[in-house]
Amino acid sequence: MKRRRRALMCAGxxxxxxxxxxxxxxxxxxxxxxxPVQGTASPGLLGGLLTESRVLYPLQVGxxxxxxxxxxxxxxxxxxxxxxxxxxxxxxxxxxxxxxxxTPEALALVAxxxxxxxxxxxxxxxxATDLGALEPVxxxxxxxxxGPVPGWRLGLSYPDERLASAMLxxxxxxxxxKARASAAQPPASVASxxxxxxxxxxxxxxxxxxxxxxxxxxxxxxxxxxxxPGEDQVLASYRDPGREVSAVVVGDRVLxxxxxxERAPQxxxxxxxxxxxxxxxxxxxxxxxxxxxxxxxxxxxxxxxDAPDVRTPRAGSLRAPSRGTG
Numbered sequence: 001m002k003r004r005r006r007a008l009m010c011a012g013x014x015x016x017x018x019x020x021x022x023x024x025x026x027x028x029x030x031x032x033x034x035x036p037v038q039g040t041a042s043p044g045l046l047g048g049l050l051t052e053s054r055v056l057y058p059l060q061v062g063x064x065x066x067x068x069x070x071x072x073x074x075x076x077x078x079x080x081x082x083x084x085x086x087x088x089x090x091x092x093x094x095x096x097x098x099x100x101x102x103t104p105e106a107l108a109l110v111a112x113x114x115x116x117x118x119x120x121x122x123x124x125x126x127x128a129t130d131l132g133a134l135e136p137v138x139x140x141x142x143x144x145x146x147g148p149v150p151g152w153r154l155g156l157s158y159p160d161e162r163l164a165s166a167m168l169x170x171x172x173x174x175x176x177x178k179a180r181a182s183a184a185q186p187p188a189s190v191a192s193x194x195x196x197x198x199x200x201x202x203x204x205x206x207x208x209x210x211x212x213x214x215x216x217x218x219x220x221x222x223x224x225x226x227x228x229p230g231e232d233q234v235l236a237s238y239r240d241p242g243r244e245v246s247a248v249v250v251g252d253r254v255l256x257x258x259x260x261x262e263r264a265p266q267x268x269x270x271x272x273x274x275x276x277x278x279x280x281x282x283x284x285x286x287x288x289x290x291x292x293x294x295x296x297x298x299x300x301x302x303x304x305x306d307a308p309d310v311r312t313p314r315a316g317s318l319r320a321p322s323r324g325t326g
Contacts, residue, residue: 141203149170
């Protein structure tokens with residue numbers, strides 16, 4: 001993979017994608033006192049990049065048990081799962097937002113937008129807030145799960161309510177994953193809550209599986225070209241060492257050099273994996289669901305106002321859906 005070129009071109013593409021993700025991220029609910037900031041989603045979520053997703057998340061993380069799922073009316077606000085630790089009488093809300101392609105720079109913008117959104121929600125609600133600084137973190141999930149995951153965390157408190165709070169977010173397979181937790185202060189402190197949330201998210205990151213399909217599946221749009229376009233027109237390119245470029249991504253399709261026509265399907269898959277991690281062919285979207293995990297099925301084809309997807313409960317206690325695994 002021609003990594004330097006890919007990084008430059010992907011960063012240029014993400015100037016818009018990162019902004020859109022930041023707007024959607026700040027709109028997510030962060031806790032019992034925070035209401036989603038309403039926004040306007042563009043037609044065709046992420047331009048049709050994702051049409052379906054399957055999110056497999058752990059039902060138990062240490063002493064935390066998943067007790068409820070919730071889908072937000074606006075699809076770009078994603079879904080959330082509430083975890084409860086009955087021993088400590090505390091909760092953690094875990095959010096999954098469709099985000100598309102992400103870079104470290106875009107994730108930093110999203111984290112800053114989330115901090116601003118928390119501050120604004122507190123201001124609108126008349127709540128005194130002591131906001132900490134955003135801090136970069138590396139979530140240790142083990143070599144078998146792919147090594148450390150970069151993320152951002154934030155500690156804050158609501159002094160008048162004697163409430164400590166924490167937020168942590170990272171990206172995985174074209175989704176933003178965020179957790180929020182709050183607890184009485186004392187016995188909790190902002191620092192202790194941040195540590196607890198990071199341990200929780202390291203376990204989530206190690207077990208979480210997300211697969212999606214849609215326009216991200218580039219092999220569905222692969223063509224052969226007598227001459228490949230110049231570098232200023234491509235999002236990504238593939239080049240074997242010491243050889244000319246074999247394939248490029250232009251817009252929503254892959255163009256393969258005539259000399260590499262036989263390898264076109266394989267090259268398109270490799271470019272898809274590099275640009276859109278977690279994207280699979282439509283016929284491979286249905287996963288096996290191991291016992292420790294639960295599946296959330298998401299379809300983005302439905303227009304606003306249509307009937308909800310009844311295969312997963314909208315909210316409330318976890319229960320078997322009418323079809324599938326939820």
